[in-house]
Amino acid sequence: MAPxxxxxxxxxxxxxxxxxxxxxxxxxxxxxxxxxxxxxxSVSSPANAKFSSRGVSIQPFSxxxxxxxxxxxxxxxxxxxxxxxxxxxxxxxxPLADAAxxxxxxxxxPSAWLPIIPPGGIHIFRxxxxxxYAHIKSISLPYTIVDVGWWxxxxxxxxxxxxxxxxxxxxxxxxxxxGEQLSALTDLRDVGRYVARIVLDExxxxxxxxxxxxxxxxxxxFAIMERLSxxxxxxxxxxxxxxxxxxxxxxxxxxxGEVDHRSPEGLVVAFKAISRQYALSWGVRGDNxxxxxxxxxYVTSKELWPEMTFVRYEDFxx
Numbered sequence: 001m002a003p004x005x006x007x008x009x010x011x012x013x014x015x016x017x018x019x020x021x022x023x024x025x026x027x028x029x030x031x032x033x034x035x036x037x038x039x040x041x042s043v044s045s046p047a048n049a050k051f052s053s054r055g056v057s058i059q060p061f062s063x064x065x066x067x068x069x070x071x072x073x074x075x076x077x078x079x080x081x082x083x084x085x086x087x088x089x090x091x092x093x094x095p096l097a098d099a100a101x102x103x104x105x106x107x108x109x110p111s112a113w114l115p116i117i118p119p120g121g122i123h124i125f126r127x128x129x130x131x132x133y134a135h136i137k138s139i140s141l142p143y144t145i146v147d148v149g150w151w152x153x154x155x156x157x158x159x160x161x162x163x164x165x166x167x168x169x170x171x172x173x174x175x176x177x178x179g180e181q182l183s184a185l186t187d188l189r190d191v192g193r194y195v196a197r198i199v200l201d202e203x204x205x206x207x208x209x210x211x212x213x214x215x216x217x218x219x220x221x222f223a224i225m226e227r228l229s230x231x232x233x234x235x236x237x238x239x240x241x242x243x244x245x246x247x248x249x250x251x252x253x254x255x256x257g258e259v260d261h262r263s264p265e266g267l268v269v270a271f272k273a274i275s276r277q278y279a280l281s282w283g284v285r286g287d288n289x290x291x292x293x294x295x296x297x298y299v300t301s302k303e304l305w306p307e308m309t310f311v312r313y314e315d316f317x318x
Contacts, residue, residue: 002028002029002030002033002200003029003033003078003079003106003199003200004033004035004076004077004078004079005022005029005033005034005035005077005078005079005080005081005199006034006035006036006037006059006074006077006079006080006081007019007034007035007036007037007081007083008037008061008063008080008081008082008083008084008096009037009082009083009084009085009111010036010037010038010047010048010051010056010083011036011038011042011045011047011048011051012083012085013188014083014113014188014191015036015081015083016047016192017188017189017190017191017192017195018081018083018191018192018195018196019034019036019051019056019192020189020192021191021192021193021194021195021196022034022192022195022196022199023054023055023056024192024193024196025196028196028200029196029199029200030055031054031055031056032055032057034055034056034057035056035057035058035059035077036048036051036056036057036058036059037059037061037073038058038059038060038061039060039061039062040060040061040062043058043060059073061073063084063089063092063093063096064092067095067098067099067102070095070096070099070103071099071102071103072103074099074100074103074105075103075104076103077100077103077105078105078106078107079105079106079107079108079109079199080096080100080105080107080108080109081109081195081199082096082108082109082110082111083111083113084111085111086260087124087125087128087254087255087257088257088260090111090125090128090129090132091128091131091132093110093111093132094131094132094135097110097132097135097136097139097141098139100141101139101140101141105141106142107142107143107144107199107205108136108141108142108143109143109144109145109146109195109198109199110129110132110133110136110143110145111129111132112129112145112146112147113146113147113148113191114126114129114147114148115147115148115149115150115183115184115278115281115282115287115288116147116184116210116282116287116288116289116292116293116296116298117281117282117287117288118287118292118296122277122280122281122285122287123274123277123278123281124251124254124255124273124274124277125274133145142205142206143205143206144198144204144205144206144207144208144209145207145208145209146194146195146198146209146211147208147209147210147211147293147298148186148191148194148210148211148212149183149184149185149186149210149211149212149213149214149215149288150183150184150185150186150282150288151185151186151187151188152185152186152187152188152213152311152313152316152317153167153169153170153187153188154169154170154172155172155183155185155216155221155313156172156221156225156317157171157172157173157221157222157225157233158171158172158173158233159225159229159231159233160231160232160233160234161229161231163229163231172218172221173233173234173236174236174237174238174279175218175219175222175235175236175237175238176218176237176238176240176243176279176280176283176284177237177238177239177240177283177284178219178237179217179218179219179222179235179237180217180218180219181217181218181282181283181284181286182215182216182217182286182289183215183216183217183218183282183283183286183288183289184210184212184213184214184215184288184289184290184293185212185213185214185215185216185313186211186212186213186310187213187310187311187313187316189311190211190213190310190311191211193308193310194209194211194301194308195211197304197305197308201304203299203304204299204304207298207299208293208296208297208298208299209298209299209300209301209304210290210293210298210299210300210301211300211301212290212300212301212302213310213311213312213313214312214313215289215290216313218283222235224313224314224317225317228314228317228318238279240280240284243276243279243280243283243284244276244280246271246272246273246276247272247273247276247277249272250269250270250272250273250276251273251277253269253273254269254270254273254274290302
């Protein structure tokens with residue numbers, strides 16, 4: 001029998017991919033078993049309206065509600081998937097996990113969704129999430145930690161002609177060190193398809209799962225884009241020292257909660273801390289590869305579902 005699955009943050013980029021993935025095979029998970037937990041002010045948002053038209057239930061929910069309210073709101077949910085983002089919200093998953101445990105939630109999938117990054121001072125997000133993971137384990141709440149490759153959608157460079165600007169949210173024209181370091185990549189749209197398998201696979205309970213499509217270097221991305229477009233893309237190299245220079249001033253501001261990283265001021269700070277830490281991890285250290293994932297105790301999507309098809313990186317770029 002299909003589980004009742006609730007997604008907190010369902011209208012965000014990762015959350016939307018997950019809802020779409022869950023809806024992709026209604027014979028396995030019927031739409032009536034899927035719940036979008038949403039802020040009361042967003043119940044009637046266009047994104048939730050689209051979900052509702054496809055049979056998804058929309059339930060008002062606030063992660064900052066009192067414990068008793070959280071327990072009541074989560075009662076009857078079997079799998080809780082959290083897709084919240086932001087430094088400020090991350091630790092709010094600790095009281096959420098307590099409520100989920102009391103409400104009888106059978107599996108909690110907290111907000112992970114990172115490339116492979118070892119804990120211990122390499123990235124602020126990983127270390128905050130690690131506190132959440134430790135608490136979930138301490139209360140014996142069944143879990144799955146799901147991390148993913150760097151998104152295709154933010155992995156390719158801008159063309160001089162501007163031909164792909166319409167699809168671009170974050171140009172990736174800066175090359176870290178030599179640009180030869182491999183990094184695992186995943187199409188954002190495939191994230192939900194992986195999760196649709198995870199929630200029905202008991203092998204993923206109390207496991208760290210790494211879901212990725214391909215491994216590519218930055219130089220690979222430039223070469224493919226140049227071959228497909230016929231254009232020459234300028235190279236802008238950034239050394240380890242240049243990447244590290246921005247972090248000491250900006251990172252403490254985020255750690256102390258002095259800025260919202262999504263505000264105009266905060267975006268500048270976030271670039272100097274969050275994005276630079278990402279660049280050092282996958283672009284210089286080489287953390288975001290299946291081999292490192294295995295060292296850290298992950299099971300990979302390739303091991304679990306070797307038959308699964310996915311969007312190829314070059315097809316995405318085409």
